[in-house]
Amino acid sequence: xxxxxxxxxxxxxxxxxxxxxxxxxxxxxxxxxxxxxxxxxxxxxxxxxxxxxxxxxxxxxxxxxxxxxxxxxxxxxxxxxxxxxxxxxxxxxxxxxxxxxxxxxxxxxxxxxxxxxxxxxxxxxxxxxxxxxxxxxxxxxxxxxxxxxxxxxxxxxxxxxxxxxxxxxxxxxxxxxxxxxxxxxxxxxxxxxxxxxxxxxxxxxxxxxxxxxxxxxxxxxxxxxxxxxxxxxxxxxxxxxxxxxxxxxxxxxxxxxxxxxxxxxxxxxxxxxxxxxxxxxxxxxxxxxxxxxxxxxxxxxxxxxxxxxxxxxxxxxxxxxxxxxxxxxxxxxxxxxxxxxxxxxxxxxxxxxxxxxxxx
Amino acid sequence: xxxxxxxxxxxxxxxxxxxxxxxxxxxxxxxxxxxxxxxxxxxxxxxxxxxxxxxxxxxxxxxxxxxxxxxxxxxxxxxxxxxxxxxxxxxxxxxxxxxxxxxxxxxxxxxxxxxxxxxxxxxxxxxxxxxxxxxxxxxxxxxxxxxxxxxxxxxxxxxxxxxxxxxxxxxxxxxxxxxxxxxxxxxxxxxxxxxxxxxxxxxxxxxxxxxxxxxxxxxxxxxxxxxxxxxxxxxxxxxxxxxxxxxxxxxxxxxxxxxxxxxxxxxxxxxxxxxxxxxxxxxxxxxxxxxxxxxxxxxxxxxxxxxxxxxxxxxxxxxxxxxxxxxxxxxxxxxxxxxxxxxxxxxxxxxxxxxxxxxx
Numbered sequence: 064x065x066x067x068x069x070x071x072x073x074x075x076x077x078x079x080x081x082x083x084x085x086x087x088x089x090x091x092x093x094x095x096x097x098x099x100x101x102x103x104x105x106x107x108x109x110x111x112x113x114x115x116x117x118x119x120x121x122x123x124x125x126x127x128x129x130x131x132x133x134x135x136x137x138x139x140x141x142x143x144x145x146x147x148x149x150x151x152x153x154x155x156x157x158x159x160x161x162x163x164x165x166x167x168x169x170x171x172x173x174x175x176x177x178x179x180x181x182x183x184x185x186x187x188x189x190x191x192x193x194x195x196x197x198x199x200x201x202x203x204x205x206x207x208x209x210x211x212x213x214x215x216x217x218x219x220x221x222x223x224x225x226x227x228x229x230x231x232x233x234x235x236x237x238x239x240x241x242x243x244x245x246x247x248x249x250x251x252x253x254x255x256x257x258x259x260x261x262x263x264x265x266x267x268x269x270x271x272x273x274x275x276x277x278x279x280x281x282x283x284x285x286x287x288x289x290x291x292x293x294x295x296x297x298x299x300x301x302x303x304x305x306x307x308x309x310x311x312x313x314x315x316x317x318x319x320x321x322x323x324x325x326x327x328x329x330x331x332x333x334x335x336x337x338x339x340x341x342x343x344x345x346x347x348x349x350x351x352x353x354x355x356x357x358x359x360x361x362x363x364x365x366x367x368x369x370x371x372x373x374x375x376x377x378x379x380x381x382x383x384x385x386x387x388x389x390x391x392x393x394x395x396x397x398x399x400x401x402x403x404x405x406x407x408x409x410x411x412x413x414x415x416x417x418x419x420x421x422x423x
Numbered sequence: 424x425x426x427x428x429x430x431x432x433x434x435x436x437x438x439x440x441x442x443x444x445x446x447x448x449x450x451x452x453x454x455x456x457x458x459x460x461x462x463x464x465x466x467x468x469x470x471x472x473x474x475x476x477x478x479x480x481x482x483x484x485x486x487x488x489x490x491x492x493x494x495x496x497x498x499x500x501x502x503x504x505x506x507x508x509x510x511x512x513x514x515x516x517x518x519x520x521x522x523x524x525x526x527x528x529x530x531x532x533x534x535x536x537x538x539x540x541x542x543x544x545x546x547x548x549x550x551x552x553x554x555x556x557x558x559x560x561x562x563x564x565x566x567x568x569x570x571x572x573x574x575x576x577x578x579x580x581x582x583x584x585x586x587x588x589x590x591x592x593x594x595x596x597x598x599x600x601x602x603x604x605x606x607x608x609x610x611x612x613x614x615x616x617x618x619x620x621x622x623x624x625x626x627x628x629x630x631x632x633x634x635x636x637x638x639x640x641x642x643x644x645x646x647x648x649x650x651x652x653x654x655x656x657x658x659x660x661x662x663x664x665x666x667x668x669x670x671x672x673x674x675x676x677x678x679x680x681x682x683x684x685x686x687x688x689x690x691x692x693x694x695x696x697x698x699x700x701x702x703x704x705x706x707x708x709x710x711x712x713x714x715x716x717x718x719x720x721x722x723x724x725x726x727x728x729x730x731x732x733x734x735x736x737x738x739x740x741x742x743x744x745x746x747x748x749x750x751x752x753x754x755x756x757x758x759x760x761x762x763x764x765x766x767x768x769x770x771x772x773x774x775x776x777x778x779x780x781x782x783x
Contacts, residue, residue: 130603132610187577191570210551210613213573214606217547220577221602224584228595235588242581243490246574250492253570 109410109417113156116167116174120152123175127222138207138215142182145198146327148423151177151281154306154414158285158299161407169288172226176238177281179223184245186216191249192336199327234284241280248273257337257359259347266344267308274314275307282306298401302411305395310418312388315340317422319375325423331368334358341387345380346371385419392419469770469777473516476527476534480512483535487582498567498575502542505558506687508783511537511641514666514774518645518659521767529648532586536598537641539583544605546576551609552696559687594644601640608633617697617719619707626704627668634674635667642666658761662771665755670778672748675700677782679735685783691728694718701747705740706731745779752779 110117128139152174159170189197189204190212196202204212220242227238252269255261282303286296317326318333319342333340334357346354357363357371375381396415402408470477488499512534519530549557549564550572556562564572580602587598612629615621642663646656677686678693679702693700694717706714717723717731735741756775762768 130607132607134610134614135606183577187573190573211610213547213550214609214613216577217543217580218603218606220580221584221599221606224581224588225595225599225603228584228588228599229592232589235585239581239585239588243578243585246495246578246581247490247492249574250494250571253574254494 106413106416107406107409109153109157109414112406112410113153113160116156116160116171117149117152119167119171120149120156120174120178123171123226124178127175127179127226130218134207134211135215135218138186138203138211139182139219141203141206142185142197143178145200147178147182147198149178150310150414150418151181151277154278154303154411155281155285157407157411157414158282158303159289161402161405161411162286162289162291162295162299164285164289166288169230170285172229173234173238173284173288174281176223176226177277177284179219179226180238180242180245181277183216183219183223184249186212186219188249190216191253192332192338194328194332196328199324230284230288233287237280237284237287241276244272244276248276252338255339257361258339259355259359261339261344261347263341263344266339266341269339270308270311271304274311275304278307278310279303295402298398302395302398305391305398306415306418309388309392309395309415312341312384312391313419313421315342316381316384316388318342319372320381322422327423331372334363334368334371337361341384342375342380345383346375346378349378349380351375351378388419392416466773466776467766467769469513469517469774472766472770473513473520476516476520476531477509477512479527479531480509480516480534480538483531483586484538487535487539487586490578494567494571495575495578498546498563498571499542499579501563501566502545502557503538505560507538507542507558509538510670510774510778511541511637514638514663514771515641515645517767517771517774518642518663519649521762521765521771522646522649522651522655522659524645524649526648529590530645532589533594533598533644533648534641536583536586537637537644539579539586540598540602540605541637543576543579543583544609546572546579548609550576551613552692552698554688554692556688559684590644590648593647597640597644597647601636604632604636608636612698615699617721618699619715619719621699621704621707623701623704626699626701629699630668630671631664634671635664638667638670639663655762658758662755662758665751665758666775666778669748669752669755669775672701672744672751673779673781675702676741676744676748678702679732680741682782687783691732694723694728694731697721701744702735702740705743706735706738709738709740711735711738748779752776 124143125140128136128143130136130139155174155177156170164170185197186203188194189202190209193204194202195205203215207215224238227235248269248271251265252273255265255269279300280303283296283300286299291299315333318330318340321330323329332338333343334354337358339358343354343358347358351371351374353367353370353374357367360367363371392415396412399408399412484503485500488496488503490496490499515534515537516530524530545557546563548554549562550569553564554562555565562572563575567575584598587595608629608631611625612633615625615629639660640663643656643660646659651659675693678690678700681690683689692698693703694714697718699718703714703718707718711731711734713727713730713734717727720727723731752775756772759768759772
């Protein structure tokens with residue numbers, strides 16, 4: 064988790080703010096956050112900016128996994144405690160704090176909901192893909208089987224909605240819409256499975272629904288719960304959307320050129336599963352036969368997979384994919400110009416950079 | 424659907440009440456429902472009692488299945504429009520009306536939520552059991568495959584929660600609790616799969632969570648949304664719980680002695696899947712070797728299944744199971760004594776009788 068490795072010179076300042084809140088005082092008014100001392104030109108550890116809130120999310124996640132049936136808790140814990148990056152909760156919390164949110168428990172609850180829903184989709188995705196590894200160890204599907212993974216996925220969806228359902232109709236609707244988009248994205252991805260007709264607009268449609276929708280909802284709800292104006296909520300919504308697309312493109316790139324040990328799973332999974340990743344689409348557009356053979360074959364041999372990976376790596380696909388990711392990440396970065404400067408804004412900007420530069 | 428075949432002499436009276444509500448007048452006060460003319464000693468068609476509301480549920484269900492991805496709508500419609508009995512929505516609506524509920528849309532929305540959640544569990548159950556038929560035709564799992572069934576199940580869960588999330592925290596919590604119980608019941612049932620250690624208390628625990636919890640929630644929320652007192656909400660909650668247990672016991676009985684054509688699926692499925700149904704447990708307790716052989720064997724032959732069905736049918740298991748079902752249905756029936764007499768109370772009582780006598 065590279066986020067933890069960054070320095071955070073503002074930690075003490077941040078903790079000073081935090082401690083005031085813990086004593087029941089109201090949060091710093093947003094005007095105060097405009098103070099020059101918060102205008103940081105350098106990177107800031109986004110994890111450190113909301114460390115206390117993230118601890119609360121971890122505690123809330125752990126509590127929500129408790130079930131009368133130990134198996135549910137065991138399967139859910141396997142994934143939740145298995146080293147997720149918590150990118151979605153972090154975006155939610157940073158957005159909330161940037162917009163001057165006061166009731167931290169609100170942000171913690173919705174950040175928890177979003178992570179639970181995300182984890183539910185991972186469990187179900189692994190069943191669909193027959194994935195054997197996830198986050199460096201056996202997938203829940205491999206370790207606990209189809210039945211336990213499927214039911215635990217349902218359990219986590221339910222727990223996620225239990226948290227989201229505590230809020231007003233707007234939050235419920237946005238969360239439900241994001242979840243509907245997740246399922247629609249999965250179906251659309253299935254439609255283009257091993258299908259060379261897939262185009263870049265199709266790809267962007269898939270990743271917008273399947274990945275970016277939850278990033279978008281986290282950033283949007285965080286701002287909404289902070290009491291931000293509709294226009295600022297929309298800015299944060301667009302930030303989340305663009306960051307989410309950039310995030311998924313880098314995921315696809317790492318599936319080709321990443322380090323298996325860092326990723327915690329083998330590379331080439333998109334080719335094995337026939338998922339239309341951006342580098343695959345770009346290499347197909349360049350007419351690389353080896354990529355086409357591995358992508359369209361129903362059970363491509365390991366030899367063909369490796370040949371396709373080599374072909375993609377040697378093509379301009381990775382370069383092009385990174386450039387497209389950069390386009391979306393730049394947009395996310397620049398959108399934050401419209402928000403008042405603060406450590407949280409710096410944290411969200413650093414998030415953008417980390418997402419683009421990440422190795423895992 | 425035998426419910427439709429019952430006569431409903433009070434239909435016109437009911438419709439008169441309905442039309443008043445549609446014009447925006449308040450519902451009949453509950454005292455009026457005590458009027459002698461509503462005291463019906465005979466059976467009443469519970470479907471007819473809430474026919475207008477059920478039509479609204481059907482329309483709301485159909486609307487909620489709409490997705491940008493046609494495949495989701497297609498898979499969901501296959502099951503939703505495939506002839507479900509709508510028992511859960513009916514209980515919800517009747518409970519709401521019995522307790523003098525006015526805002527019909529509230530009851531319709533939560534009844535829709537409950538049917539969507541129920542259908543989601545059917546889709547996922549069929550994956551777990553590898554079921555080939557459901558409601559007289561190919562199961563969604565067989566027709567559309569694992570991936571589409573799994574994602575459509577998620578989609579229906581999400582839609583169900585979208586409706587439930589429109590209500591206050593009490594309704595959200597009760598609905599989420601019921602759903603959590605569904606998953607816990609499924610895990611518990613899995614634990615006792617082909618496991619001769621299963622006891623009748625284990626069975627009751629499984630069916631309470633896996634089936635009765637949603638009946639209970641429907642009846643409970645119906646009363647709550649009608650503005651009933653806590654004690655009457657609790658009466659309706661217990662009604663739903665007891666009816667749900669009776670319903671599941673009869674389901675188990677029909678899996679042994681039912682008519683395949685009426686059921687829309689083969690009998691003996693519990694033996695094939697190794698699910699600990701009540702007749703199986705009772706026959707095991709009587710020491711029937713043929714039942715034990717079929718139940719514990721990992722892939723029992725069709726010959727063994729048929730031998731076990733014969734053994735159960737000849738034992739006292741069916742008689743005992745029916746007696747236990749009767750115990751729970753009687754409790755549900757008698758609980759309604761505590762509610763004011765009305766066509767809706769009669770409808771709920773008739774529901775009890777229909778559940779016990781049903782052939783499908």
